[in-house]
Amino acid sequence: MKKIYCLNGISKYGTDLLTEDYSLTDHMEEAEGVLVRSAAMHEMELPDTLMAVARAGAGVNNIPLEKCAEEGVVVFNTPGANANGVKELAVAGLLLASRDIVGGITWCQSIKDDPNIAKTVEKGKKAFAGNEIKGKKLGVIGLGAIGAEVANAAAGLGMEVYGYDPFISVNAAWMLSRSVKHITSVDTIYQECDYITVHVPLLDSTKGMINKETMKEMKDGVVILNFARDLLVNDDDMAEALNSGKVKKYVTDFPNPKSANMAGTIVIPHLGASTEESEDNCAKMAVEQLMDYLENGNIKNSVNFPACDMGVKKSASRVAVLHRNIPNMIGQISSTLASENINISDMTNKSRDKYAYTLLDLEQKPEESVVEKLNSITGVLRVRVL
Template identity: 65%
Template sequence: MYKIHCMNPIAQVGLQNLSSQKEEGHSYEITADVEAAEGILVRSASMHETELPKGLLAVARAGAGVNNIPLDKCAEHGVVVFNTPGANANGVKELVIAGMLLAARDVVGGIEWVKAAKDDADISKSAEKAKKNFAGTEIKGKKLGVIGLGAIGVKVANAAVALDMEVYGYDPYLSVNAAWSLSRAVHHVTNVEDIYAECDYITIHVPLMDSTKGMINAEAIGKMKDGVILLNFARDLLANEADVLAGLQSGKVARYVSDFPNPTTAGQKGCIVIPHLGASTGESEDNCAVMAVEEIMDYLENGNIRNSVNYPSCDMGVCSKAGRVAIFHKNIANMITKFAAEFGEKGINISDMTNKSRGEVAYTMLDVEEVPTEETIRALENIKGVFRVRIVKG
């Protein structure tokens, strides 16, 4: 029986897949005791101060961002961390479109005026005079630059095309799947500065890394069109928001729309700050929960890894042999040779295997025709550079 701990509330539509597996020969238990957990499901709870349980095998984040999880620490302990890219993409896409409309038309200002004038008996007549203060522009025909063409960026680009915007997309690491999904009407540019120079609206959809932190800064803003509208529904730290405020004050930036409230931008003139609602839809939460549960189940039962952020993708399907051994190790030379030697010494035949690497770590799965003994497992664990060994099937 695998024990799963939920660090945040997880949608029942996902959790019910765990209980349904009892009928198929697998067994799961939701436990309140994190120390007993072999799998953890998490949304926003921070795990950086959490001591990793000794038996923990996997963490699945029901969402895309993993800033709340100690990835390197997990990797060194052979704990696979999953996320759910694309599961909340439609919810975020719709809010980005709403953000563009809110920035183009001062709907928020108009609503606030109506609230303030609620006691005016002749409010309809007053509104006709006041509405000129909230006039805006249409987004049709405007140029939108999408920085980052992942699951969300592609959906935003395609939706903007459908709204008759001229769309430019930038992503030096564009995946094959994203390329197939992207509308042919999107102009794919190879230099982000082309987006800065050409676009009326710029929306950013890249992961937060050392290389992307603060990429929207004074230098980048200086290359943009006067009156540019910036949208940030990815991570607030992607923008140097002090520089953005300076751009707003000078008039270089017309609006800054962010889904990340903080003391820098909250209540500032020209800032439309939303309380992190991007993925806050029932549909997104359900999709993320289902995807996270499916990932953690496939890993626990078969050793397969997909959508991990700290280990490589690796899929050998369902094991049909006597046993499957999963080995987490450093990405260094001769490791496979050493593994094979241990099995050969014990007279155990390897019928199938795969090895994948990601940066400094690697993952090897071997299907064997005889279930390895504890002695064999200990021998593998004692190989220098090995983090963890587990029997997935046997």
């Protein structure tokens, strides 16, 4: 019986997928798998039993990825499971920024006791007039699951859409509307677009990418939307750009003490993936990936180990070896098995940066002494027999 621990409340749409071979536990110290949403794990002790962590969402800043990798714990996330929810909010952000809808609603609330409110609003509504988004240029930086959907939706609303992503996947490219202009320089977006929305992960190379220098390139009165990560935007530079009128509106899904106090900013309380459907989809995807790894050793959407898929285990035994990406590892693994007269019927090896993963189908189950020999190979982090 494999035990799963939930660090946060996880939708039953996901946990109900667990078969009779699994049970939910209240004790992390005995768990083989952990399901998590936003709970911080950096200060937690990882039990020896722990094989995998599945994040029901895309961001993994709350998980100690390097620590997990060093202990042979695979970390999964669920990219794209909440894409539609974030896309819909980003489109709402476009509309909120193009007209002063928020200001108009606030004003109506302030005069709700006026017996002549109907006449008053007809006289005063011009103060909240705005522009239509049809025909305007939108730049989408990052064409992953969410960015591609935002680009397609905006194109469907009649916007002229420019998309930039130097690392766009084949699948994402196929999903992109042919009316979206895929450009090769982000400077084109900065220089030509009326609206700019960012949909990239937070990396050293993207932190503060919207800053004083990049905003200098932009049109006066540009609207910037951030539904990806808070730190992609330099708040001090944004406040200055809003005060000068360089940026007309800044729409962010990430309130902080600075953004919440900026004039000209629409601050949303991190609602991007806060829909019932997104939480259900993320939970389902997280549980499916966790079960496939624990049962078959397959890795899909891991953020600290390479993707690897050998399908459903049908051999007498399957051995999964998590190890460092160093020379002669495959030779040492195969020679160790050969020395014990164990035949390998199928094998695959994948690497990603410092770490690698070898999955082997064997014609017989290895003895514990063989597993100990594999574990003793320099660079091996963990060996699992399935």
